[in-house]
Amino acid sequence: MKALAARRHHRAAPVVMLLLALLVTGGVYAALAPSPATAATASTADIETGKKLFQANCATCHGPDAEGSAEAPSLVGVGAAAVDFQVSTGRMPMQASGPQALAKPRQLDEEQTAALAAFVASLGSGPAIPTDEQVDAAQGDAANGMALFRTNCAMCHNAIGAGGALSAGKFAPSLLETSPRNIYQAMLTGPQSMPVFNDANITPEGKRDIIAFLEEQHAGSAGGNPLGGLGPVAEGLWAWVLGLAILIGGAVWMGAKSS
Amino acid sequence: MSENPPPNSPRSRELGRTRETAALVHADRFPDPGVPEHKPRLTDTDARAAKRAERTVTTLFVLSALGTIGSLVAYFALRPDGTVPGVRLSTLALGVTLALSLLGIGFAAVHWAKSLMSTKDYIDDRHPIATSQEDRDVAVLALKQGVEDSGIGRRGLLKGAMVGALLLFPATIAVPLISSVGGDWNVSAFRHTLWERGRRLAYDPDGRLVKAADLTIGSVAHVQPEASEEERTSHEWITEKAKAVVLLVRLNPEEIRSEQRPGSSYDGIVAYSKICTHVGCPVALYEQQTHHLLCPCHQSTFDIADGARVVFGPAKRPLPQLPITVDDEGYLVAEDDFSEPIGPSYWERLK
Numbered sequence: 001m002k003a004l005a006a007r008r009h010h011r012a013a014p015v016v017m018l019l020l021a022l023l024v025t026g027g028v029y030a031a032l033a034p035s036p037a038t039a040a041t042a043s044t045a046d047i048e049t050g051k052k053l054f055q056a057n058c059a060t061c062h063g064p065d066a067e068g069s070a071e072a073p074s075l076v077g078v079g080a081a082a083v084d085f086q087v088s089t090g091r092m093p094m095q096a097s098g099p100q101a102l103a104k105p106r107q108l109d110e111e112q113t114a115a116l117a118a119f120v121a122s123l124g125s126g127p128a129i130p131t132d133e134q135v136d137a138a139q140g141d142a143a144n145g146m147a148l149f150r151t152n153c154a155m156c157h158n159a160i161g162a163g164g165a166l167s168a169g170k171f172a173p174s175l176l177e178t179s180p181r182n183i184y185q186a187m188l189t190g191p192q193s194m195p196v197f198n199d200a201n202i203t204p205e206g207k208r209d210i211i212a213f214l215e216e217q218h219a220g221s222a223g224g225n226p227l228g229g230l231g232p233v234a235e236g237l238w239a240w241v242l243g244l245a246i247l248i249g250g251a252v253w254m255g256a257k258s259s
Numbered sequence: 260m261s262e263n264p265p266p267n268s269p270r271s272r273e274l275g276r277t278r279e280t281a282a283l284v285h286a287d288r289f290p291d292p293g294v295p296e297h298k299p300r301l302t303d304t305d306a307r308a309a310k311r312a313e314r315t316v317t318t319l320f321v322l323s324a325l326g327t328i329g330s331l332v333a334y335f336a337l338r339p340d341g342t343v344p345g346v347r348l349s350t351l352a353l354g355v356t357l358a359l360s361l362l363g364i365g366f367a368a369v370h371w372a373k374s375l376m377s378t379k380d381y382i383d384d385r386h387p388i389a390t391s392q393e394d395r396d397v398a399v400l401a402l403k404q405g406v407e408d409s410g411i412g413r414r415g416l417l418k419g420a421m422v423g424a425l426l427l428f429p430a431t432i433a434v435p436l437i438s439s440v441g442g443d444w445n446v447s448a449f450r451h452t453l454w455e456r457g458r459r460l461a462y463d464p465d466g467r468l469v470k471a472a473d474l475t476i477g478s479v480a481h482v483q484p485e486a487s488e489e490e491r492t493s494h495e496w497i498t499e500k501a502k503a504v505v506l507l508v509r510l511n512p513e514e515i516r517s518e519q520r521p522g523s524s525y526d527g528i529v530a531y532s533k534i535c536t537h538v539g540c541p542v543a544l545y546e547q548q549t550h551h552l553l554c555p556c557h558q559s560t561f562d563i564a565d566g567a568r569v570v571f572g573p574a575k576r577p578l579p580q581l582p583i584t585v586d587d588e589g590y591l592v593a594e595d596d597f598s599e600p601i602g603p604s605y606w607e608r609l610k
Binding site: 155156166167193196197200201216254259 | 463481
């Protein structure tokens with residue numbers, strides 16, 4: 001203790017103290033942070049809160065009892081996974097109508113989303129929010145994930161998940177920033193233009209393998225800058241515009257007379 | 260013009276004609292500008308500038324040498340370790356040092372030539388291309404002498420044998436070449452796929468069988484014919500699979516407006532060939548809400564709910580539909596092969 005006290009005026013002391021403080025704050029948060037609630041553990045109070053949130057944020061389009069309308073589908077039986085996907089990525093509540101609902105900063109926080117999911121799940125059985133173990137990339141087989149991704153997903157979402165265009169302004173979004181939980185939920189529920197890939201089609205292990213493959217893409221490409229991973233268009237643009245400009249510049253320099 | 264010829268004289272008509280091709284006439288009168296005056300460069304007049312240029316060139320050559328040494332160091336010290344960052348680091352180090360090594364030499368050579376080598380202009384007049392008549396006569400004589408000596412003119416049998424042997428020889432190369440591509444000319448192979456009555460549908464790529472009850476509405480499954488593990492690892496499989504791949508979609512039965520043959524679907528489950536009828540790309544971008552299936556190559560769009568009718572794009576025909584039903588155990592099975600050849604058009608398609 002004496003040694004510590006003697007060094008309290010050392011010039012590194014503030015830095016050490018700051019680091020310690022950050023470490024303690026982070027540790028306490030990690031220990032106390034709320035884990036995402038699932039429909040299975042939802043209480044009646046949650047469902048009541050969820051119903052109120054639904055009336056306030058969703059009922060205009062989806063109807064007071066979530067039975068759907070001309071503009072929006074019925075939510076009976078879509079399950080907690082669909083609600084958590086749509087609300088946690090900010091796609092719902094939808095801000096403006098357009099070719100498709102866009103991802104944006106979420107409007108309902110984690111607790112509200114869980115309550116809303118519990119309410120919608122109480123209307124009819126549907127896919128539940130996946131557990132942390134189901135979406136743990138570390139337990140997946142990226143090689144098998146690649147084979148599944150290539151067959152089922154790559155045609156719309158691009159070979160490395162960089163996203164791509166569909167018809168009439170719709171598009172398959174990039175998956176590079178999507179959380180594993182949302183990827184799993186999207187396969188399970190088939191949001192918007194995306195078809196459903198239920199557990200019989202792609203098994204839960206297969207879905208985890210796909211998540212593992214997409215996580216691998218975060219390491220980037222061994223070949224250097226992938227130029228968006230968009231294939232020959234981006235690469236061709238680079239070669240024709242920059243590559244040719246460099247070649248022409250070199251030829252001009254070589255041909256110019258020295259002063 | 261120094262002299263004015265009288266009008267209508269032959270000379271003036273000549274001029275009248277040539278006025279239309281004025282450029283030619285004027286080009287004749289251009290004085291030969293000769294070699295442009297030699298302008299000394301800074302390095303020709305200033306010894307210090309020349310010294311500086313020499314130092315620059317030397318530095319570039321030294322940079323190149325350092326690049327070469329660096330590339331050897333990178334080759335031995337930074338072996339790709341199998342991880343993505345490792346491979347990237349190794350490639351980057353090799354690429355940068357190699358570029359330094361080659362660009363150093365290139366830039367040094369160009370800079371040397373431009374700043375230090377002589378810029379004096381030399382004139383090298385053209386000489387006639389044809390060889391002299393004497394040389395030609397000698398050559399023709401030598402050829403004639405050769406023909407005379409070989410006796411080709413006199414020995415007709417020999418000539419025939421030689422020409423025959425030479426003409427026959429290319430067959431040793433041509434016949435195996437042509438016969439090895441012969442397999443691809445069997446166009447009837449395009450007419451049939453692995454699908455036949457009773458063959459079950461299996462998920463691509465793992466080969467699990469598809470149960471009708473497993474497909475929920477809005478589901479899409481990428482399907483290949485059922486086959487043993489051994490068959491699926493054989494050499495021929497990839498060719499057969501490429502023709503037989505199918506997209507399975509479950510729609511709400513009420514949404515199906517038409518089918519290619521009534522009864523081809525089962526309880527809202529429709530199966531269509533995944534090979535585009537335009538140029539054969541795999542069509543698999545399915546939009547659940549519009550029931551449209553897009554081809555990624557040229558944006559042909561097919562309406563799955565309406566017999567895969569072409570709604571947009573260059574494709575000419577709908578995707579062929581695979582007639583399906585379920586067997587006693589609830590698995591989906593094919594009722595028959597496709598009713599027409601899958602994929603793009605070819606000459607013999609309708610024969």
